[in-house]
Each structure stands twice: as structure tokens, then as C-alpha cells.
Amino acid sequence: MQGLEKYRRTIVDNKRAAILKAARRIFLKCGYTRAGMTEIAGDADVSTATLYKHFGSKEELFAAVVTEAARFHRQEFATPPQYATLAEKFAASMRLVLLSYAQSDLHVLMRVVIAEVPFAPDVARSMYANMIDRWHKGVALLLDRLIEEGELRPHDTQLSSKFLAGMVKESFIWPGLFNANYAVPQNPEATIREMVELFLTRYAVERQVAASA
Amino acid sequence: MGLEHYRRTISESKRVSILKAGRENFLRNGYSRAAVAEIAREADVSTATLYKHFSSKEELFAAVIREAYGDLGGEFNHATEADTFKVDASTDLRKMFHGMVHQYLTAQFDHGANALLRIVIAEVPTTPKIALDTYEFIIMRRAAGLKKVFDELIVQKRMKPHDTEMGVNFIAGMIKEVFIWPALFDAKVGLPANADDVIYEAIDMYLARYGV
Numbered sequence: 001m002q003g004l005e006k007y008r009r010t011i012v013d014n015k016r017a018a019i020l021k022a023a024r025r026i027f028l029k030c031g032y033t034r035a036g037m038t039e040i041a042g043d044a045d046v047s048t049a050t051l052y053k054h055f056g057s058k059e060e061l062f063a064a065v066v067t068e069a070a071r072f073h074r075q076e077f078a079t080p081p082q083y084a085t086l087a088e089k090f091a092a093s094m095r096l097v098l099l100s101y102a103q104s105d106l107h108v109l110m111r112v113v114i115a116e117v118p119f120a121p122d123v124a125r126s127m128y129a130n131m132i133d134r135w136h137k138g139v140a141l142l143l144d145r146l147i148e149e150g151e152l153r154p155h156d157t158q159l160s161s162k163f164l165a166g167m168v169k170e171s172f173i174w175p176g177l178f179n180a181n182y183a184v185p186q187n188p189e190a191t192i193r194e195m196v197e198l199f200l201t202r203y204a205v206e207r208q209v210a211a212s213a
Numbered sequence: 214m215g216l217e218h219y220r221r222t223i224s225e226s227k228r229v230s231i232l233k234a235g236r237e238n239f240l241r242n243g244y245s246r247a248a249v250a251e252i253a254r255e256a257d258v259s260t261a262t263l264y265k266h267f268s269s270k271e272e273l274f275a276a277v278i279r280e281a282y283g284d285l286g287g288e289f290n291h292a293t294e295a296d297t298f299k300v301d302a303s304t305d306l307r308k309m310f311h312g313m314v315h316q317y318l319t320a321q322f323d324h325g326a327n328a329l330l331r332i333v334i335a336e337v338p339t340t341p342k343i344a345l346d347t348y349e350f351i352i353m354r355r356a357a358g359l360k361k362v363f364d365e366l367i368v369q370k371r372m373k374p375h376d377t378e379m380g381v382n383f384i385a386g387m388i389k390e391v392f393i394w395p396a397l398f399d400a401k402v403g404l405p406a407n408a409d410d411v412i413y414e415a416i417d418m419y420l421a422r423y424g425v
Contacts, residue, residue, distance in 0.1 A: 114397055115335030118243065121400065128398035159414060163387040170386025171379070177334050178348040180341055191379055198383055202418040 016054050018044040024065045028108055032062060032116045032123060059123055066113075066127050069104045086151055086204055090196040094164075098172055098192070102184045106131075107176045114177075136161045152203045160203060167195040228266050231256045235267075236277045240328050244274055244336045244343075274332075275343055281329050282351045300365055306372075306424065310416045311409070313359070318392055322404055327396045334397075356381045363423075375423045387415040 022044035026035045037058055041051040055061035101107070110127075117124045139161035146152045171191050176182040185191075201207050234256035238247045249270050253263040267273035300309070321327060330347075337344045356378075363377040391411050396402040405411070 111334055111337055114331050115243070117331055117398060117400055118241075124398045128395065132394065132398075156414070159391070159411060162390045163415065163418065166386035166388070166390025167383045168386070170389060171382045174386075174389075175348070178337060178344045178352075180337050191382075194376065194379055195383055198418060198422045201422040 015044070015046050015050060019046060019051055019054055019061070020065055020068055023061050024068075024109075027062060027065060027112055028105070031112055032058075033119055037061075059120070062123055063126055063130065066109060067130055069106055069109060069131070086146075086206070087193070087196050087200055090199065091192050094168055094192045094196065095188070097168055098184065098188060101168075101173055107173050111177055132165075136165060139164060150205060153205050153208060155203055160199070164195075164199060167198070168192075171195070227256070227258050227262060231258060231263055231266055231273070232277060232280055235273050236281070236325075236329075239274060239277060239332055240325065244270075244332050245339060247274075249273070271340055271343060274340075275346060278329055278333065278343070278347055279350065281324055281326055282347075300362065300369060300371070302369070302371075304371070306366070306420065307413065307416055310419075311412050313362075314388055314412045314416075315409075317355070318388070318404060318408065321393065322396070327393065328400065331397055356385060359385070371425060372423050373425055380419070380423065384415060384419050387418070388412070391415075 019040065023035075023040045026040050026043060030036075030039075035058070037051060038048055040061070041048045044051070051061075055064060113124045113127045136158070140157040143152060143157040143161060147154050147157070172184050172188060176184075231252065234252050235247075238252045238255060242248075247270065249263060250260055252273070253260045256263065263273075267276060333344050333347045360377045360381045363372065363375075363380060366372040367374050367377070388411075392404065392408070
């Protein structure tokens with residue numbers, strides 16, 4: 001009985017994963033408006049009925065594709081590896097963010113969404129809330145913890161989390177919004193280290209102490 | 214001579230109304246869905262006249278973008294010239310940078326530039342050249358203007374030597390993440406009430422590391 005239940009759940013999970021994968025491919029290819037649920041079901045090798053059992057509407061399916069990409073994206077910052085200095089910790093996290101961006105083609109999904117703002121405003125709004133804003137909030141929580149631990153001085157982390165995101169995106173991601181052939185630079189290390197320095201010079205307690213000494 | 218002048222005025226005013234109709238149509242329909250015949254009708258000119266001014270939809274769209282950004286690009290470029298923002302030993306850098314950012318944001322929000330930018334991004338897969346041109350024409354040119362100001366400030370020893378190209382990306386990224394990107398995803402988003410505080414915080418971060 002338990003074995004059968006488990007088997008059924010595995011099948012369902014596999015189908016869900018196949019649908020998400022197909023949907024992502026079709027959305028990227030056709031854009032949101034032109035993507036058809038029937039085509040997605042066909043691509044995922046499931047019936048349209050099965051597709052609708054998993055996702056009630058195209059909007060819901062698209063939101064799930066975005067959330068899937070964003071989940072991967074958020075995880076990277078939330079679990080920074082242990083490093084000796086604050087600067088190393090930040091740099092490692094930024095590198096991971098960049099890597100996850102590059103691998104998940106988030107900017108391509110964003111392009112699809114931005115295109116649809118006049119026609120499907122709710123889809124765009126919820127993508128912003130689910131992906132970009134949730135990422136900001138997650139990073140802000142992390143920064144709050146660093147303030148509690150005495151590493152960063154108290155400041156508006158809702159804002160500074162956006163500053164961090166903005167520096168990474170402007171340096172590495174946004175050119176790809178405009179140029180389909182853009183590739184993230186092979187060696188982003190110097191840029192990452194400098195943006196971390198810029199951030200920590202303003203907000204790290206140890207830098208403030210060093211400056212006043 | 215008078216006739217020639219008259220002809221040119223007529224032609225110029227037709228061009229202006231085509232650009233205006235084109236802009237409105239693109240903003241309403243996006244690029245792919247916009248139709249040249251409809252734009253001609255809205256501009257009250259024949260399709261032949263439209264094609265005499267702009268040989269393709271792509272060219273018309275590029276002209277609309279250039280016009281929108283020609284205005285603000287002009288303003289901004291002008292504003293970053295040393296003769297407008299005088300940079301000398303007495304310049305209050307915080308105030309000057311704030312003025313520059315404020316001008317950029319006002320132009321971006323008041324000229325409907327966000328909506329046009331959205332169309333450009335949307336069309337990257339279908340008309341990549343427009344997007345690349347826009348990127349070069351608007352974003353890179355603006356960044357180059359700001360870089361020039363930073364470089365000048367370094368020469369005058371008002372700022373520490375630093376990689377100003379990188380620096381421009383950092384400060385532009387901070388400003389855009391807070392103001393522009395939310396507006397790209399939601400046409401109803403305007404400038405928030407606390408815009409000045411945000412701008413000053415970004416500037417203070419920059420000056421904390423690169424100021425003297």
C-alpha cells in the first residue's frame with residue numbers, strides 16, 4: 001500500500017517536472033501570450049487534462065516556472081559558505097548569485113515578462129513580487145542577522161539589499177537583456193571584490209572602526 | 214525660396230505627426246503588433262508618405278526611440294558637461310550627483326521612456342539590432358557622460374583614483390534597481406516619495422569609498 005502510494009507520487013512529481021520543463025522551453029520560445037497550453041502539454045508528453053490538474057491556468061503555470069527559477073536563485077545567497085572574513089563571505093555569495101543567474105537564464109525569462117506588461121500586467125507584477133522582491137527581502141534578512149551579530153552597522157537593509165542586487169545586475173546581467181548574444185564575463189572577480197568593498201566601506205562595523213582609528 | 218521653405222515646413226510637420234502617431238501606436242500595441250498602415254492613418258498621411266520618411270517599421274521605431282531619448286540624452290549629456298555642472302574645489306559633490314540622478318529619473322519617468330524601454334527589451338529576440346542600438350545610444354552614452362565627470366573629479370583630486378567605468382555601473386545599478394526595474398515590471402509604478410533619501414544613500418555609499 002505504502003509502496004503503491006509512493007510510486008503514484010513519484011509519477012505525479014515526474015509529470016509536474018516534465019510540464020515545468022516544457023513550459024519553460026515554450027515560454028522562452030514563444031513569449032507568454034503566444035504560448036499555448038496544448039503545445040506545452042504535447043511537449044511534456046502529458047494530456048491537457050493532466051496539465052490542468054497540476055496548474056489551473058497558464059498564468060499559474062508561468063508563475064510556477066518563474067518560482068522554480070527563482071528558488072534556485074535565492075538558495076544561493078541564503079546559504080553562503082563559511083569564510084574567514086566578511087568580505088570573502090560576501091564575495092562568495094555574489095559569485096553564486098551570478099552563477100545561478102547565468103545558469104538559469106533568468107534574464108531571458110524577465111525579457112518575456114517585461115514584454116507582457118501591457119497585455120498581462122498581473123503576470124509581470126507577480127513575477128516581480130515572487131522573484132525580485134522576494135530575493136531582496138531574503139537578502140535583507142541576512143543583512144539584518146549580520147547587524148545583530150555586530151558585523152554590519154544598523155542601516156536600512158531593505159534598501160541596501162537592493163543596492164547589492166543592482167550592482168551585480170548592472171555589471172553582469174542587464175547587458176544580456178538587450179543583447180541576446182551577451183555572455184557573462186569569464187573573470188568577474190575584480191568587479192565582485194570591488195562592489196563588496198564599496199558596500200562594506202559604508203556598512204561594515206570593522207571598516208568604520210578602522211576609519212576612525 | 215518661399216515655396217521651398219513652405220514645402221519643407223509641410224514635410225517637417227508630417228514627419229513630426231508620424232513620429233507622434235508611431236510613438237502612441239508602439240506604446241499601445243508593442244512593436245510586433247503595431248501596423249504601419251494604421252500609424253499612417255493616425256498621422257493623417259498616406260502610407261506612401263510615411264515610407265518616404267521612414268523606409269520600414271524598424272526605422273520608424275528607431276526614430277521614435279531616438280526622439281524620446283534624443284531629448285533626454287541631450288539634456289543629460291548637456292548636464293554632464295563641465296560648463297553646466299561646474300566642477301571645482303567648491304562644488305558640493307553630494308548635491309551635484311543628486312542633481313544628475315534626479316534629472317535622469319525625471320526624464321525617464323516623465324517622457325514615457327520606461328514604456329519605450331520595455332518595448333525595446335521585448336523585441337530583443339525578433340529585432341536584435343534595435344535593442345543593441347538603443348543600448349549603445351542611450352545607456353552607454355549616458356554612462357560615458359557620468360564616467361567623464363568622475364574622471365574629471367579624480368584629476369581635480371576631489372575623488373580618489375578608482376576604476377570609474379566599474380563605478381558608473383555600481384551607482385547606476387543601485388539607482389536602477391530601486392527606481393527603474395520596478396517600473397519596468399509595472400506600468401503604474403512611479404517615483405516613490407522618499408526618492409531623495411535613496412539617491413543620497415547611494416551617493417554617500419559611493420563617496421564613502423571614493424571620496425576624499
